[in-house]
Amino acid sequence: MKYAFPFAAVVALVLIALIGVQIPGMQYFFGVVIPYLAMALFLGGFCYRIFYWAKSPVPFKIPTTCGQGYSLPWIKQDKLEAPNNTSQVVARMFLEIFLFRSLWRNTKATVYDGPKLTYESSKWLWLFGILFHYSFLVVVIRHMRMFMEPVPFLVSFVEVGDSLLQIGAPTMYMTDVTLVLGLLFLFGRRLVNPHVRYISLANDYFPLFLLLGVATTGILMRFFLRTDVDINAIKELAVGLVTFQPTITAKISAIFYAHLFLVCALLAYFPFSKLMHMGGVFMSPTRNMANDSRMVRHINPWNPDIKPHSYAGYEDEFREDMIEQGIPVEKGLPPKPEAETKEEAE
Structure with missing residues (x-):
């Protein structure tokens, strides 16, 4: 059931959009009202979660340390695993955010006959994780051309680089493939790995199905239903949304509204889901604190103001x-x- 409910929810969202836009006047609701509400929920929820985490007290120094900390001069310190100053913390955070360093160091433990416990490197999760995240980033940057006129050089450069292989007509973007492959692997891992499958809940599968729905409807518009999609009308709507002067035309197809509705659902769901790890990684005390508890006294903000009683x-x-x-x-x-x-x- 934890697979069926999330999948049925995404299918229901698609049907709601496809059927809803057939009602006269509802195109404005799905094309203007829903995007504005979704963006308001996304920005408001994102800022609220970050502010809530930022003001939460940290009673202890709890940086994650997996190596030799700063000690005597003749003992070599592991500066990334046990950083003791701000520059070392920034270096570790940079590698974690942009290269997923903790996933690269991931190992799996397996018990064989004997019994014999072995630890093996597991780089597949890192590979497909970084494949999905960077593909999604490139797709978002590419879509910025729909909201800007003229299109910035950076957006055009990313788009040209993404279609460098020039496969098919219209040209297939590499990230269209890698995004779907990354999502399918992350979904398949939750099905195949018994340990991960056991701890997975419906709210772990829903964002995967939602992202697959966004990618699938986008691919359908570009390669299979291209004749039904008026890119000029879509760009006119997108620019109108950004400038707060939205314009709806009858040339916009129903599949675009389904794609847009799924994107809006993703934006509205984002701040209240596990997807908020995008912002939460910056607020994690296990990562953003230095391992200097013996050099700098950490004051517990939860300690009440106790007056001494002699x-x-x-x-x-x-x-x-x-x-x-x-x-x-x-x-x-x-x-x-x-x-x-x-x-x-x-």
Whole structure:
């Protein structure tokens, strides 16, 4: 069921868009209202999550360390595995964000007959993970040409480089293939690997199906339903959305609305899902903190402001009770006034 529900949800989103745009007047709703709402949810949710993480206190120094930390001068430090200053932390973060260093170092443990436990390198996850993420980045950059006029040089350069092989007509972009391959591997890994399949939930499969739906509808528009798609009308709508002067024409096909609706669903879902690791990696204390707990004192922000209570103050507060219970005190009770002594005698 954890496969069927996410898949059915994506199919339902496609059908809602395909059927909804057939209703007169609903093209404006799917082409203008939904994109604005999705972008507002994406920006608002993204900023809220980052702000919430940023203000969360970190009670302990908890950087991930997998190597020799800074110690005596004649002991070699592993500066990436146990960084002790800001520049080393930045270097480790850079490799993690742009090269997925932790996935490259990934190993798998396997028990063979004997029993014998072995640790083996597992680079497939790193390869297809980086393949998917960079393909998705290139696709996003390529699509910027739809929102800009004139098209910036960087966007044109990326587009030319992506179609460098010049396969087919229209030219096939390399990232169209690598994006789908990366998604299929990440999905297949959750099916084939019993350990990953056991811990996978519906919310792990839904973004995969959603991204596959976005990629599939985009490929359909470019290679199979090209005659039904008016690229000029789509660009007019895209530029209008950016300039807050959207224009809907009857030339826009239903498959484009399905593609756009899936993209909007992805944007709206993004801040509330595990996809937020894109922003969360910058806020992770296990990565962005230096391993300098013995050099710099880390103040726990959760510690309350405790006022010290000396023993002399404690005795002043409870001296009478302590004497009554026979507990020795450093100071006796002060002599009572003469009037109080006469009243007690009477």
